[in-house]
Amino acid sequence: MFDTNVCMDNGAAVNVKERLVLIAEKLFAEKGFNSVSVREITSKAGVNLGAINYHFGSKKGLYLEVFRARFLDRARRLRGAFEKNLKKEKDSLEGVIRSLARAILCGPLTDEERTIHFKLLVREMAHPTEAFDLITEEALKPLLSSFEKALKEYLPALSEEKMRLVMLSVLAQILYFNFARPKIQAATGKTFDEEFKKALVEHIVAFSLKGIEGLS
Amino acid sequence: MFDTNVCMDNGAAVNVKERLVLIAEKLFAEKGFNSVSVREITSKAGVNLGAINYHFGSKKGLYLEVFRARFLDRARRLRGAFEKNLKKEKDSLEGVIRSLARAILCGPLTDEERTIHFKLLVREMAHPTEAFDLITEEALKPLLSSFEKALKEYLPALSEEKMRLVMLSVLAQILYFNFARPKIQAATGKTFDEEFKKALVEHIVAFSLKGIEGLS
DNA sequence: GTCTATAGCAGGATAGAC
DNA sequence: GTCTATCCTGCTATAGAC
CATH class of the missing domain: 1.10.357.10 (Tetracycline Repressor, domain 2)
Known part of the structure; x- marks a missing residue:
């Protein structure tokens, strides 16, 4: 029925994977890899805590994907x-x-x-x-x-x-x-x-x- | 008898407090505040884990002292x-x-x-x-x-x-x-x-x- | 002043229900 | 694919023996 990966966020439709990358690059740029936690990324992206490991294998995997x-x-x-x-x-x-x-x-x-x-x-x-x-x-x-x-x-x-x-x-x-x-x-x-x-x-x-x- | 704060390190006599500041500034410069742990600083300085809190109150206190x-x-x-x-x-x-x-x-x-x-x-x-x-x-x-x-x-x-x-x-x-x-x-x-x-x-x-x- | 031990918490990663 | 609960590690900071 609905593609559950897609949602509306600030007028831009992005799926979970994309949203994580978007939020993560902002935070990594601002504070550096070690000063950002996966908890901060996932909560700001409004997704589940496990999502980073599911989609990118690890926090480092997300960083490289950025x-x-x-x-x-x-x-x-x-x-x-x-x-x-x-x-x-x-x-x-x-x-x-x-x-x-x-x-x-x-x-x-x-x-x-x-x-x-x-x-x-x-x-x-x-x-x-x-x-x-x-x-x-x-x-x-x-x-x-x-x-x-x-x-x-x-x-x-x-x-x-x-x-x-x-x-x-x-x-x-x-x-x-x-x-x-x-x-x-x-x-x-x-x-x-x-x-x-x-x-x-x-x-x-x-x-x-x-x-x-x-x-x- | 001996001033236990003073020891020889690479030919330079420095006490524990100074050694901590010396090592800490190197590490803070290289990796940034959040990427350095007090364990790393104290072990590289060859001093006790509690020394930072004793001398500077906190890790942040040491950073400011730098x-x-x-x-x-x-x-x-x-x-x-x-x-x-x-x-x-x-x-x-x-x-x-x-x-x-x-x-x-x-x-x-x-x-x-x-x-x-x-x-x-x-x-x-x-x-x-x-x-x-x-x-x-x-x-x-x-x-x-x-x-x-x-x-x-x-x-x-x-x-x-x-x-x-x-x-x-x-x-x-x-x-x-x-x-x-x-x-x-x-x-x-x-x-x-x-x-x-x-x-x-x-x-x-x-x-x-x-x-x-x-x-x- | 210096040490050990540990409290107390936050981190990344994972297992398993749904 | 998504969620919750949890494991385990590592962190800062502190308490208390010496």
């Missing part, structure tokens, strides 16, 4: 947006930087998705688990090699080593502005609204563009 | 080094940036101290606890206002808002290069030795200097 099912999808959308931006932007170094910054900060991700995405990423970078290789191979390498290839067109003389450092400096700012919101708010006195985010994008583009040009 | 006794001391040394560098450096914007970058990355802290310091800082920025206010008021604000004051001399036209963003961009890179070592190593193929660290300093100085100049 990356397989959600993180990688977002990473692909980010990379797609970057490459689409590249074609639209004017043919310049600034165009390349702007394409990346816009893809990540104004791109296909909602504000909440972006927060989750980069908090998960930073956590894995600081304290790698089994998900680290997956992220590196399937998400970071493809995006960074696209970026590197685009940069090389305008900076043919820049050594590969400097190129890597440049990409890390840009990444550092993007990750930091997403990760350290409490500090950013304390330092600037601003709330993280759309206007402020746009100012951040402009800042990162301007700062990084000159920084990169200065190295060549 | 910041009061160790973090703030390092922060003061960092700020002192920055201001000392400022006097020695040539009178220029580059001198200001270099003073900060050198203070933090080649300054009074050992490599291990720097790793611990900035991992603790990033954790508090991402997920503030009671220690956050302490850090902000006693460590970050003093250093950043020194930096801001020095910058203003060479960039009188730069708005306060842009100044704040600049400082955050510089901080972002420093934090990231200290926090995301696994990723940095994966991306560059380098080990984190002295030579590589020097290259990182040079990179951050060069990248940020041009980035800042471009904004004025």
Whole structure:
């Protein structure tokens, strides 16, 4: 009669498995793997305590599923947006930087998705688990090699080593502005609204563009 | 006869309380508060399980003591080094940036101290606890206002808002290069030795200097 | 001050009814 | 597939011997 896996939650129909992944990634991003309990996940998802072990085998299995099912999808959308931006932007170094910054900060991700995405990423970078290789191979390498290839067109003389450092400096700012919101708010006195985010994008583009040009 | 609080550990004489703080800050930095147990701390410190509650009241008390006794001391040394560098450096914007970058990355802290310091800082920025206010008021604000004051001399036209963003961009890179070592190593193929660290300093100085100049 | 023992609780995982 | 009840482990914190 009814598909008992499906229910209405905030207007979005999702089954139990999906709901667990959705709630879990929020909590894992916010507090880290060890600071989240299966009891918290299941109660917030409104499902049974045993559901995680039934569907994913273990808490760790759910954590990995978050990356397989959600993180990688977002990473692909980010990379797609970057490459689409590249074609639209004017043919310049600034165009390349702007394409990346816009893809990540104004791109296909909602504000909440972006927060989750980069908090998960930073956590894995600081304290790698089994998900680290997956992220590196399937998400970071493809995006960074696209970026590197685009940069090389305008900076043919820049050594590969400097190129890597440049990409890390840009990444550092993007990750930091997403990760350290409490500090950013304390330092600037601003709330993280759309206007402020746009100012951040402009800042990162301007700062990084000159920084990169200065190295060549 | 003997002071039973004192023992030799790797050549350094420290009492039980100090040993606990020393070991605890390493573990808290590496894994985060919730992922470290008092059993792990006491056993690695070679002291009794009850010692933490006896000396600090609770695990949280020990965590706060890490910041009061160790973090703030390092922060003061960092700020002192920055201001000392400022006097020695040539009178220029580059001198200001270099003073900060050198203070933090080649300054009074050992490599291990720097790793611990900035991992603790990033954790508090991402997920503030009671220690956050302490850090902000006693460590970050003093250093950043020194930096801001020095910058203003060479960039009188730069708005306060842009100044704040600049400082955050510089901080972002420093934090990231200290926090995301696994990723940095994966991306560059380098080990984190002295030579590589020097290259990182040079990179951050060069990248940020041009980035800042471009904004004025 | 330092130790052992243990209280008291929360964690992940599982078994078995429905 | 879902639920409840429960096992067992590990946690923080404390009490009390020495």
